[in-house]
Amino acid sequence: MKIIIIEDESLVAEDLASSLKNCSDEIEIVALLGSVKEAIVYFRTNPQPDLIFSDIQLGDGLSFEIIKTVPLNVPVIFCTAFNEYALDAFKSNGIEYILKPFSAAELKVALAKFHSMQQLMSGQIAEQYQKAMEIISNLKQPVSTSILVKYRDRLLPFSLDKIALFYVEAETTVMLAHNGKSYTLTESLEDMEKRTNRFFFRMNRQVLVNRNAIADVTDYFPRKLKINLSLPFHKDIFVSREKRSKVLAWLGN
Incomplete structure (x- = not known):
């Protein structure tokens, strides 16, 4: 075949x-x-x-x-x-x-x-x-406006505009809010990608970023992109050359 x-x-x-x-x-x-x-x-x-x-x-x-x-x-x-x-x-x-x-x-x-x-x-x-x-x-897809995050013995509602990004570290999904606080999630990054709206983009296998957390984007050799955030983050975020055009189109829209 x-x-x-x-x-x-x-x-x-x-x-x-x-x-x-x-x-x-x-x-x-x-x-x-x-x-x-x-x-x-x-x-x-x-x-x-x-x-x-x-x-x-x-x-x-x-x-x-x-x-x-x-x-x-x-x-x-x-x-x-x-x-x-x-x-x-x-x-x-x-x-x-x-x-x-x-x-x-x-x-x-x-x-x-x-x-x-x-x-x-x-x-x-x-x-x-x-x-x-x-x-x-x-297709008109329904847009999520918030998610619930379990923190100790409480469930905290977060509107999506308050979330900077989701990322994977040590096989665990973490949410980083704009206020700098991070929260460990039980869901996978794939789950969060499905639950977020068009203002979030999966930059690579480890990071899902909110548009409002992006300060600017720079070219990175060879034909890759580097996503620069408007808040401190301990990892560099790179976009592959294969996904480059998708990210630029998303930012342009």
Whole structure:
């Protein structure tokens, strides 16, 4: 089975490729593509694979734009961190997905659906992906306004604008408030990413930052970004070159 992975974070792409190979000896990873533009160029000059695993939001646009530009007759399994409202929309349109961060068990289930997807989606792929693109583009997601933090024997409500960032240290999630106080959380950083709103961005695997905590951003060799905060923090925050365009677009919006 020939598989192509479309993912703009190289570490995530490599991890997915390794996990897929561990699922079956018959799997061959044909290519790792990192952007809408790169994928369009690739599919115009290369044969289509048996299956595609793709992130939805790439640095230069939605991956649905690839299918819109280059007709594909290949099932696509989307790797996504979208919330349950988007996923309900996916289900109603017959779109398959796995949630980030994915597990080996989820990958095996996704691969098991591969043959049924071929039959189900034959001749309808472009139409279904066009519907999905419209859903994601127009989706109105509910915005959280606060979270509860357990502190000793109390639960403290924090409005999101009072939170500077969330980060992982020694495998524990920590919340840092604008007043400089930090609180240990029981939830994972992935959980907090889902619960926060569009003013927060996952800069890397360790840090989720509020826009209002950013003083400025500087270029960092080679083609990386360094996030400079408006409050003291004991770690430097770097953004990979693969995620650079996403961060700049988020800041620009």
